[in-house]
Amino acid sequence: MIEAKSPMRSARLRFSLALAASALLAACAVVPDQGRNQPSNQPAPPPPSLPTDVGRNRVALLVPMTGINAAAGQALANATTMALLDTNATSLRITTYDTGNGAAAAASRALADGNRLILGPVQADEAQQVGAMAHNARVPVISFSNDAGVAGNNVFVMGTVPTQSVARVVRFAKARGITRFAALVPVGSYGARVSNALIMATKASGAMLVGMESYDQSRNGLSNAVRRLKARGSYQAVLVGDTARVAALAAPLLKANAPAVRILGTELWGTDAASTQTPALYGAWYAALSDQRYPRFAESYRQRFGDTPYRLSTLGYDSVLLALRIAREWQPGTLFPTQRLYDRGGFLGLDGIFRFNDTDVIERSLEVREARWGTASVVSPAPTRFED
Structure with a gap:
């Protein structure tokens, strides 16, 4: 059941992902208790603002429903609705709380309402605020942020982090014979992570x-960084730790006297059409979430809500599948069994297999794509299982 603290469209149509969602849930695995944060079996007292639940676990969804990011928040909320409808779920009560007026206020209300799991928020600073508030209540936070720096103390990072996309594309390039790398990275926290x-x-x-140069957003920042990088020596590939749109500006400069240099990208390229619209980027490699199941999800979303989903909305869908899988062993009214999130075999969602490591950061199975005219071809499919 979904309840919202702010308006949300919901138009259920015939097209459904029920079979796919059921298969995803069936493929999820849970390992025996390994001694992490033993949950209490004592039921929590029912909150005054919500009906008493006997057979359902309370889960809060913290996303922006107002403000400049409201459209993205609405897409995430819609996706959680889809997950419940597609699986005919009756074990969860998911209530949406608007972070548009402050994540701390939303978290305070969610905790007061007796929710035992928080999905979201989206921004890293919001995840830190919410995590600090939820920690004492022993309520885990599965954030949609891609900043691994906010993980820990019962905050889990579910967004795709650059560490994994960079590692994946470097391994692929090395297997293709590239041994000398260089990089251009933007000034700031994301550039530091890359x-x-x-x-x-x-x-x-x-x-x-071989070398790494940072650039700022000034008019000549990128071109000056390219000039400094070229003075570092020869390299076979250059990772541009930014959007494909920025890489499209850097690529012609990098290839001016070295047309054979291979351009590499990060997970940001997965939703940036510029990678397939710039001749200088043709042949570039980058790692991203698999799109194998996404078209079916997107079509169902459009038929239900009359709009195209944000690519990140699959985080909402997969987080519900994860909660439903664990809810099979989560007695209503008790604390969420956090240790179940550490299953080494992983879980299966729309974006492929995933699991959380011991730093509370998601590990994903990523594919490698090669940018071509008008499209990006998969040159290394996402693995279907974890090897260790």
Whole structure:
């Protein structure tokens, strides 16, 4: 059942993902208790603002339903509705709380209402605020952020992090004979994460990192960084740790005297059409979530809600599948069995298999794509299971 603290469209049509969602749930696995955060079997007192639940677990969805990010928040909320409808779920009560007026206020209301699991919020700073509030209540937060720095203390990061996309594309490039890497990264927290990821990835693969230059958003920032990078020595591939649109500006400069250099991208390219619309980026490689199941989801979403979903809305869908899988062993009124999130075999969702590591950051199975004219071809499919 879905309840909303803010308006939400819901028009259920014939087209359904029921069979697919049931298969995804059936493929999920749970390992025996490994001694993490033992849940209490004492039922929590029912909150005054919601009806008493006997057979359902309370789950809060914290997303922006007002403000500049309201459209993305609505897409996430719609996707959670789809997941419940497609699976005919009756074990969860999901209530939506608007973070548009502040994540802390939304979290305070969600905790007061007796929710024992929080899905969201989206922004890293919001996840930190909510996590601090939920920690004392022993309520885990499965954030949709892609910043691994906010993970820990019962906050789990479900968004795709650059560390994994960089590692995946570097391993692929190394297997194709590339041994000398370089990088251009933006100034800021995301650029810092990409930089650290590339250092670790090249070291792990036995490759050489020839040079790395950062750039700001000034008019000449990118071109100056390219000039400095070229002075570092020869390299076979350059990772541009930014959107494909920015990489499209850098690629002609990088290839001016070295047309054979391979351009590499990050997970940001997965939703950026510029990668297939710029000749200088043709042949570029990047790692992203698998789109194998996404078209069917998107079509069902359009028929239900009359709109095209945001790509991140699958996070809402998959987080509900995850909660439903664990709800099979989660008695209503008790604390969420957090240790079940650490299953090494992983879980299956629309975006492929995933699991949480011991740092509370999601590990995903990513595919590698090659940018071509008007499209991106999969040159290395996403693995279907974890090897360790």
